[in-house]
Amino acid sequence: MQKIILAKTGNEAMALAMKQINPDVVAAYPITPATEIVQIFSQYVADGEVKTEFVAVESEHSAMSACIGSCAAGARTMTGTSSQGLALMYEMIYIAAGLRLPIVMADVNRALAAPINIHCDHSDTMGCRDAGWIHIFSENAQEAYDSMIQAMRIAEHKDVRLPVMVTTDGFIISHGMERIDTLSDADVQSFIGKYDPMMHLLDIKKPFTVGAINLTDYYFEHRRAMVDAQNNALKVIKEVGAEFGKKFDTNYGLIEKYQLDDAEVAIVALGSTCGTAKVVIDKLRKQGVKAGLLKIRVFRPFPAEEIARALENIKTVAVLDRSDSIGSFGGPVFTEVRSALYGSAKKPQIAGVVYGLGGREIDMEQIEGLFMDLKAGKIKADSVSYLGVRD
Amino acid sequence: MANLKELAARGDKFTGGHRACAGCGATVVARQALLAAGDKPVVTTCATGCLEVVSTIFPYTAWDVPFIHSAFENSAATISGVEAAYKSLKRQGTVKEDIRFMAFGGDGGTYDIGLQALSGAMERGHNMLYICYDNQAYMNTGIQRSSATPKGSATTTSPNGKKIPGKVQFRKNLTEIIAAHGIPYVAQSVVGNWSDFTKKVEKALAKGGPAFIAVLQPCRLGWGYPPELTAELGRLAVETNFWPLYEVEDGKYKLNSTPKERKPISEWLFLQERFRHLKRPENQAIIDEIQKDIDLRWENLGKKCSL
Ligand SMILES: Cc1ncc(C[n+]2csc(CCOP(=O)(O)OP(=O)(O)O)c2C)c(N)n1
Ligand code: SF4
Numbered sequence: 001m002q003k004i005i006l007a008k009t010g011n012e013a014m015a016l017a018m019k020q021i022n023p024d025v026v027a028a029y030p031i032t033p034a035t036e037i038v039q040i041f042s043q044y045v046a047d048g049e050v051k052t053e054f055v056a057v058e059s060e061h062s063a064m065s066a067c068i069g070s071c072a073a074g075a076r077t078m079t080g081t082s083s084q085g086l087a088l089m090y091e092m093i094y095i096a097a098g099l100r101l102p103i104v105m106a107d108v109n110r111a112l113a114a115p116i117n118i119h120c121d122h123s124d125t126m127g128c129r130d131a132g133w134i135h136i137f138s139e140n141a142q143e144a145y146d147s148m149i150q151a152m153r154i155a156e157h158k159d160v161r162l163p164v165m166v167t168t169d170g171f172i173i174s175h176g177m178e179r180i181d182t183l184s185d186a187d188v189q190s191f192i193g194k195y196d197p198m199m200h201l202l203d204i205k206k207p208f209t210v211g212a213i214n215l216t217d218y219y220f221e222h223r224r225a226m227v228d229a230q231n232n233a234l235k236v237i238k239e240v241g242a243e244f245g246k247k248f249d250t251n252y253g254l255i256e257k258y259q260l261d262d263a264e265v266a267i268v269a270l271g272s273t274c275g276t277a278k279v280v281i282d283k284l285r286k287q288g289v290k291a292g293l294l295k296i297r298v299f300r301p302f303p304a305e306e307i308a309r310a311l312e313n314i315k316t317v318a319v320l321d322r323s324d325s326i327g328s329f330g331g332p333v334f335t336e337v338r339s340a341l342y343g344s345a346k347k348p349q350i351a352g353v354v355y356g357l358g359g360r361e362i363d364m365e366q367i368e369g370l371f372m373d374l375k376a377g378k379i380k381a382d383s384v385s386y387l388g389v390r391d
Numbered sequence: 392m393a394n395l396k397e398l399a400a401r402g403d404k405f406t407g408g409h410r411a412c413a414g415c416g417a418t419v420v421a422r423q424a425l426l427a428a429g430d431k432p433v434v435t436t437c438a439t440g441c442l443e444v445v446s447t448i449f450p451y452t453a454w455d456v457p458f459i460h461s462a463f464e465n466s467a468a469t470i471s472g473v474e475a476a477y478k479s480l481k482r483q484g485t486v487k488e489d490i491r492f493m494a495f496g497g498d499g500g501t502y503d504i505g506l507q508a509l510s511g512a513m514e515r516g517h518n519m520l521y522i523c524y525d526n527q528a529y530m531n532t533g534i535q536r537s538s539a540t541p542k543g544s545a546t547t548t549s550p551n552g553k554k555i556p557g558k559v560q561f562r563k564n565l566t567e568i569i570a571a572h573g574i575p576y577v578a579q580s581v582v583g584n585w586s587d588f589t590k591k592v593e594k595a596l597a598k599g600g601p602a603f604i605a606v607l608q609p610c611r612l613g614w615g616y617p618p619e620l621t622a623e624l625g626r627l628a629v630e631t632n633f634w635p636l637y638e639v640e641d642g643k644y645k646l647n648s649t650p651k652e653r654k655p656i657s658e659w660l661f662l663q664e665r666f667r668h669l670k671r672p673e674n675q676a677i678i679d680e681i682q683k684d685i686d687l688r689w690e691n692l693g694k695k696c697s698l
Contacts, residue, residue, distance in 0.1 A: 024479040027472055053479035055471060058511030062468035065508065068461050069436070069472025075479055077472075095461050201457040201473055202486050204432040209452035211460035218449050 001248060003181040010173035013141040013180055014080065014106045014166070015040035017148035019050055020188035021104075024075035027055035027066035032118050033170040034082040034108040041080075060085040064092035064103075071101040072210050074200025076152070078103065082170060083110035086124045090131075096163045097132030097226065099211055102155030103163040105133075106148065109271065109322075110170040111358040119359020120170035122270065123323040126332050132226045134164040134233055135300040137270045141178040143297075144168045146250060149183070152192045153240045159232040169272040169322075171359065183248060191247065230301040237298055254303035256295040257310055259285060263292025265374040266311065266348075268337055269320040270296050273355075273362055280367045291371045296333065304340035311341060316349040316374045316381070322356045330354070330384040338382075349381035360388050392590045398426045409453040411445040414618025416582035416608035416625065418445065418453075420524045421495060423585055425456060427592035432456075432490045434477075436470045438500030439463035441531045441610075442524060464504035467512035467521055470494040474517045491596050492519040498539035499529040502565045513572045513601045520595045520602045523565065526610035534613040538563040541633075542684070543677045544665045546613075551668040556677060561684055569603045570639045576602035578638035582609060583625025587636055587647060594640075607634045615664020627659045632689045637696065644695040656682050 008016065015037045018026070026045075028038040045054040053075075057063045063079050071077040081089065086107060096103050109125055111117040125135060134154060138144035144166060151164040168174050183191075199208055214222055238253055245251030256274075259281050260266060269277055274295040284291040294310050294317075296303070311317055319338070321331025329335065334352030341347040353370065356362050366388060373379045393401075404425035411418045421442060425433065434457045437443040443460045446453035461469045470492045480486040496505055501523040509521060528546050529535040536549040542561045545551040549558035570577045576595045580588040588606060595602035609616070609624040616624060628634040631654045636647040657678055660666040669678055 024483070025472065025475045027475065051479065051483055053475040053482075055475045055515070057468065057471070058507060058514075062465060062471070062508050062511055065461060065465035065468035066472030066475060069459060069469040069474075070476040071472075072459050073434070073473045073476035073480075075476035077476070091462060092465070099461070201434050201459060202477055202480060202488075202490060204434070204457060204488055204490060207455055207457045209447055209454055209458045209460075212447035212449040212452060213444055213460075214449045 001187055002184065003248070004184065006180055006182050007177055008141055008180050009175050009177050010141040010144050010168040011036035011108070011175065012040060013145040014148055014168065016182060017145045018078055018106070019044045020183070020185050021076070021078065021149065021152055021192060022050050022189070023052055023078045025053050025055065025067070025070040025077045026079060027057050027063045027070065028079045029057055029060045029063045029081070029085060031060070031082050031085040033110060033174045034080050034085070034106065037080040037106050060088040061092060064089040064096060067103045068092060068096050068099065068101060071103050072099065072200065073202050074197045076195045078105065080106035082108040083112055083124045086128065087112060090128065093128050093131045093133065098222070100161045100229070101163055102161055104148065104151045104155055105163065105165045107165045107167045108170045108174045109167050117358040118170070120172050121322045121357045121359065125165065125167050126323045128165070129300055129332060132162060132230070133300060134162055134237070134298070136164065136166045136298055137296065138166065138168045138173060139272060139274045139295065141168070141173055141176070142180045144173060145180055145182065146244065146252065149188055149191060150240045150244055150252065154233065154237055156195055157236045160229050160236050162226070162229050162233065167271070172272045187248070191244070233301050234303060252297065254298040255306050255310060256297060258293040258295065260292035260294055260310060262290060264290040264315045265371055266292040266294060266314045267318045267320055267367070267370065268294045268296065268333065270299065270322065270333060273320060273322070276362065276364060277367050280364050280371065284368065284371055289371065289375065302336055302340070304336070307337055308340045308344050311348055312344050312346040314348040316379070318351050318353050318370055318374055318379060321352060321354045324354050324357065334384065351379045351381055352384040353387050354384065355387040362388060392593055393427070393429065395585070398589060401426050401429055404455045405446070406453050406455055408451065409446040410448060411441065412612050412618070414611040414621045415441070415445070416610060416621050417442045417524045417526065419582050420522065420606050420608055421446070423589055424493065424522055424592050427589035428491065428493070428596060431596060432488050433493050434473055434490055435493045435495065436460065436466045436473065437494070438466040438496035438505060439531070440497035440500050442495055442497065444531055463500050465508045466494040466496045466500065467505065468508040470519050471512045471515065471517045474519055492517070494519060494521045496521070496523055497530065498523060498525040498527055499537045502538045502563055510572065513569060513574050513603065516601055518599055518601070520592065520604065523603070523605045524608040525605050526608045526613060527562070528610070528613050530610050530613045539565065542681055543669050545668060546665070556668055556674055564688070566605045573642065574602065575600040576638070576640055578604045579634065579636055580604055581607045581625040581629055581634055581636065583622035584629070584636065591638060613665065616662055620662065624659070624662060627654065627662070630654045631656045631659045632685050633659060635689065635692055637692060644692070646692070646696045656685055
């Protein structure tokens with residue numbers, strides 16, 4: 001194994017991962033800030049660097065529909081989108097998961113209209129959180145690249161067989177240039193292996209029906225089977241992450257604990273904000289403040305037990321949500337983390353903080369302020385506040 | 392082209408035991424299309440609608456060929472993906488057979504909500520035959536108007552009321568819209584003329600590239616007639632020029648049958664419950680308008696065919 005160091009934006013990193021996975025089919029439609037992924041990939045196709053059949057569809061709805069057809073036909077299938085594109089796919093997102101199709105999607109997180117906005121928040125991805133897809137968030141371009149490669153293995157695992165979306169934060173990661181360690185094509189290929197679907201539509205000697213109508217007598221069982229698959233994924237994601245670590249030196253789990261074990265105050269976050277938080281924590285630790293971070297890498301399946309265990313000894317915790325669940329009590333991450341903690345004998349004081357909607361900046365001072373407020377008891381437990389908004 | 396005996400000897404790939412209404416024309420379309428494909432391997436898809444719902448009630452299926460249903464408006468996009476997978480895997484040598492791809496959609500799933508996906512698939516040139524079984528309304532959700540519903544027809548969302556006597560607008564001419572895509576093969580056929588339909592399916596499959604056939608499909612429930620009249624109503628639609636049988640091959644128009652003596656449209660209308668209110672004298676004007684529209688469309692088609 002030899003790593004090749006390159007300077008890449010998040011979009012370039014994801015496109016490179018796609019190229020090295022070398023899927024049989026990609027069907028996609030452009031949308032900012034994900035457009036580049038398919039543009040770069042189209043060039044690979046045009047230059048004959050991949051074996052992929054690229055379908056430049058007329059909409060995201062058709063992109064996901066074509067992915068469904070292609071994956072059911074036994075082809076390794078990928079796509080990429082963001083925001084309104086993901087929203088237009090919404091109907092088909094559920095169908096891809098319900099038909100148990102291991103499609104891998106690069107999703108660049110972007111706010112949802114209205115008002116129209118092209119910058120990062122997690123509203124798009126969170127809108128699909130109940131669809132049955134596996135959701136992996138990336139802290140930076142490196143993770144996006146590594147996770148794309150792992151995603152293929154996770155999706156196709158026989159105990160899982162569910163689609164996976166790997167997300168990056170729009171512009172922050174998608175357009176920011178970073179140094180990343182990349183693998184050789186051969187290493188990627190040997191890691192993902194050959195795809196061997198159980199059944200597929202092109203096996204004309206064994207005709208079968210995909211997507212039959214299920215009435216009251218079968219629907220519930222088929223949906224329940226998806227729950228089992230998500231539960232199985234908890235283990236599979238860790239196994240694949242560990243194998244990746246063994247081969248390529250970087251381990252991946254469901255969550256990541258940063259200075260958490262002895263922390264008094266902690267925040268929980270997803271995506272690029274975790275990188276900023278780590279820098280702030282390093283600074284605070286030098287000043288003697290016991291600050292820590294719980295990064296949730298995998299939001300679906302939701303690693304409730306691991307999260308509860310990781311937080312049980314902390315005094316006060318703020319859960320950062322880069323999307324709101326309007327009309328509910330707090331953002332989706334807060335409500336789920338809080339719910340995961342409910343049964344623990346030891347549990348922290350916990351508050352929800354919604355921040356960064358529509359790309360609103362979150363800087364080191366704000367995160368530092370948050371830690372100080374937590375420490376000073378200025379953030380009330382079981383409350384939801386909005387950080388960085390003009391009231 | 393296969394004769395009736397040969398077709399019958401092929402054995403059904405769309406089998407009995409489905410749950411369609413007695414006399415349903417949609418299942419005839421599926422059965423004859425697959426018979427026409429013969430030994431050529433086909434992979435099929437269907438939009439949500441009557442045909443899909445009656446034929447795939449889990450754990451049963453009437454499809455003895457590989458079949459996928461994903462949603463209502465996207466059978467053209469779904470089969471685009473299947474066909475893309477085929478191209479890719481064939482190129483890589485993992486799939487050996489020559490396979491053709493067939494999509495079915497009702498008029499709602501084709502003329503309306505699915506038009507974008509269909510247009511996209513035709514424009515991209517996928518190797519597929521799209522067959523629209525046009526029963527002129529959303530039958531599966533209980534007979535609502537579609538843009539294929541003819542003027543004057545009573546549906547549950549264009550009912551005959553005290554002020555409005557059924558659907559106000561004329562139907563959309565989808566066949567011409569698809570023909571405007573300049574694809575290799577476009578045709579109109581009808582339930583009730585098996586030889587016309589199976590010939591067109593064979594031709595479309597043999598041609599390669601995107602192909603489209605709109606089949607007028609009498610629906611005994613939505614149109615309101617005794618089940619034994621399905622084929623008759625199809626043929627009468629042709630004899631009144633309401634539904635001309637024609638094809639557009641590589642841009643060249645061809646009429647496939649010219650009625651010896653054009654029957655008045657009222658003959659077709661009055662056999663159906665959905666037009667019952669048109670029998671009232673005050674609605675005669677609507678019948679006249681319908682007749683005028685048919686004559687105009689026929690004349691225009693005639694011009695294209697003699698080019
Ligand atoms: C997005 C979406 N909208 C609406 C429906 C409800 N729906 C299912 S089938 C159908 C009508 C089907 O009509 P058509 O395509 O004409 O086929 P038919 O039932 O006549 O066979 C509708 C409206 C749906 N399944 N999906
Ligand atoms: S309602 Fe019409 S189209 Fe639907 S199954 Fe009955 S006859 Fe066929």
